[in-house]
Amino acid sequence: MESKNYQSLSPRELRAAIRTGEFTGPTVGCCLGFTQINVVILPARYAFDFLLYCQRNPKPCPLLEAMEAGIYEPRFLAPGADIRTDVPRYRVFRGEGVEERENILDLWRDDLVTFLLGCSFTFEWAMMQAHIPVRNIEEDKIVPVFVTNQPCQPAGVFKGNLVVSMRPIPPHQVSRAVQVTGRYPGVHGSPVHIGAPEALGIADINRPDYGSPVTIHPGEIPVFWGCGVTPQDAIMKLKPELAITHAPGHMFVTDRREEEFALA
Amino acid sequence: MESKNYQSLSPRELRAAIRTGEFTGPTVGCCLGFTQINVVILPARYAFDFLLYCQRNPKPCPLLEAMEAGIYEPRFLAPGADIRTDVPRYRVFRGEGVEERENILDLWRDDLVTFLLGCSFTFEWAMMQAHIPVRNIEEDKIVPVFVTNQPCQPAGVFKGNLVVSMRPIPPHQVSRAVQVTGRYPGVHGSPVHIGAPEALGIADINRPDYGSPVTIHPGEIPVFWGCGVTPQDAIMKLKPELAITHAPGHMFVTDRREEEFALA
Numbered sequence: 001m002e003s004k005n006y007q008s009l010s011p012r013e014l015r016a017a018i019r020t021g022e023f024t025g026p027t028v029g030c031c032l033g034f035t036q037i038n039v040v041i042l043p044a045r046y047a048f049d050f051l052l053y054c055q056r057n058p059k060p061c062p063l064l065e066a067m068e069a070g071i072y073e074p075r076f077l078a079p080g081a082d083i084r085t086d087v088p089r090y091r092v093f094r095g096e097g098v099e100e101r102e103n104i105l106d107l108w109r110d111d112l113v114t115f116l117l118g119c120s121f122t123f124e125w126a127m128m129q130a131h132i133p134v135r136n137i138e139e140d141k142i143v144p145v146f147v148t149n150q151p152c153q154p155a156g157v158f159k160g161n162l163v164v165s166m167r168p169i170p171p172h173q174v175s176r177a178v179q180v181t182g183r184y185p186g187v188h189g190s191p192v193h194i195g196a197p198e199a200l201g202i203a204d205i206n207r208p209d210y211g212s213p214v215t216i217h218p219g220e221i222p223v224f225w226g227c228g229v230t231p232q233d234a235i236m237k238l239k240p241e242l243a244i245t246h247a248p249g250h251m252f253v254t255d256r257r258e259e260e261f262a263l264a
Numbered sequence: 265m266e267s268k269n270y271q272s273l274s275p276r277e278l279r280a281a282i283r284t285g286e287f288t289g290p291t292v293g294c295c296l297g298f299t300q301i302n303v304v305i306l307p308a309r310y311a312f313d314f315l316l317y318c319q320r321n322p323k324p325c326p327l328l329e330a331m332e333a334g335i336y337e338p339r340f341l342a343p344g345a346d347i348r349t350d351v352p353r354y355r356v357f358r359g360e361g362v363e364e365r366e367n368i369l370d371l372w373r374d375d376l377v378t379f380l381l382g383c384s385f386t387f388e389w390a391m392m393q394a395h396i397p398v399r400n401i402e403e404d405k406i407v408p409v410f411v412t413n414q415p416c417q418p419a420g421v422f423k424g425n426l427v428v429s430m431r432p433i434p435p436h437q438v439s440r441a442v443q444v445t446g447r448y449p450g451v452h453g454s455p456v457h458i459g460a461p462e463a464l465g466i467a468d469i470n471r472p473d474y475g476s477p478v479t480i481h482p483g484e485i486p487v488f489w490g491c492g493v494t495p496q497d498a499i500m501k502l503k504p505e506l507a508i509t510h511a512p513g514h515m516f517v518t519d520r521r522e523e524e525f526a527l528a
Contacts, residue, residue, distance in 0.1 A: 048311050
């Protein structure tokens with residue numbers, strides 16, 4: 001089945017294949033040019049605090065859409081879609097417990113609030129358009145991610161440290177990388193930190209907390225962007241009675257083209 | 265008293281003068297270079313929906329800070345300030361009723377949520393730095409404001425039309441005006457509409473719904489920005505049992521410099 005050319009499917013077609021269970025894989029390379037995003041679903045009692053956490057920490061937590069309680073159609077990013085069935089793989093957290101599922105129809109409740117957050121795929125796309133190297137893509141690895149020693153601004157019950165992804169950039173392209181990704185403030189935007197990993201409490205740039213190390217060529221500068229693991233980390237710390245996210249790499253594919261998130 | 269040079273006071277000094285009742289006037293021209301903002305205070309039951317309304321309509325509703333219920337210190341924009349006393353004049357809405365006051369200490373409740381929104385003063389400052397004319401300042405008038413025929417994205421109980429402010433700009437400077445104000449997405453950002461007022465349902469550009477008409481020199485283009493009256497209009501439509509805002513022109517003066525709101 002997965003031999004089908006998922007790169008060229010429309011997002012609507014891909015989501016239909018996900019809904020029927022035909023496609024259950026990771027979404028890297030699917031529907032090229034369309035924005036893929038992170039999913040967080042929480043009970044309404046946490047919704048204001050989580051929205052506030054995103055508002056206070058927009059670089060690691062770039063909120064693209066939030067839905068009223070009980071609503072499962074993301075009408076801005078993907079009208080007609082159903083957030084309960086159209087993500088290829090979900091993670092369901094209940095306090096300390098975690099399980100994976102292919103849909104959450106039986107878990108749905110009228111008090112669940114869905115948050116859709118921008119993902120680094122979009123700015124990596126913009127960097128590639130600008131011929132800036134994206135090492136994790138070149139080497140087909142999961143981007144290296146580090147939990148820093150920098151606390152985020154807490155909001156209500158949510159708190160945690162800033163989590164960053166790292167991409168090594170040749171010195172003459174660092175400035176361009178800032179400008180190119182800065183056009184996309186809705187999907188992490190410009191870097192949060194350039195060079196000097198030790199200032200973020202990173203002891204060894206070749207030993208990320210998540211993802212894989214990538215090659216850093218001599219003279220390349222490690223450049224750090226806010227990472228979508230940041231809000232997930234704050235949720236994991238809270239251990240709410242219920243929280244649902246996409247499984248890593250199994251993103252929600254929207255109807256919006258990457259370019260639509262450029263600054264207007 | 266008002267002969268004191270309020271332009272050169274620090275924001276902290278001005279707020280102290282407001283708190284004691286020494287200064288009760290409009291804040292135009294006060295603490296030059298520091299950001300002044302719009303205040304909206306609502307009961308917690310409306311807070312998630314209002315935050316969502318701001319998130320969905322960021323150009324007319326640029327949220328700079330929201331506070332947890334019961335908190336009256338805006339610790340990001342003005343640490344040490346008290347939102348109950350440090351605005352020179354408040355408007356208190358209760359259903360159909362409205363009154364003005366110089367503080368809201370006796371109205372304060374643990375379920376009140378404060379929202380602080382960006383104001384056009386900041387991008388007008390940026391335009392002046394770039395030598396782009398700001399006609400309402402040149403003519404010492406209140407900027408002309410129009411209620412358009414364009415609905416905002418509704419959110420929960422909040423809905424309403426986009427409200428815009430208009431500044432006439434010489435054709436050769438329109439592009440620069442877009443770029444200069446676009447650096448400030450947190451304070452309305454780039455224009456929402458350029459030229460063709462009739463497309464917004466504006467019948468007569470010389471008859472604004474609020475504020476005063478300004479001179480439009482021959483060949484100048486009317487340029488429209490999202491206006492902070494937009495969220496106030498949505499609140500007025502809802503007629504909640506309690507809503508508190510600043511009185512027009514009597515803004516909250518923060519400790520943050522205008523330039524801090526430029527895109528980073």
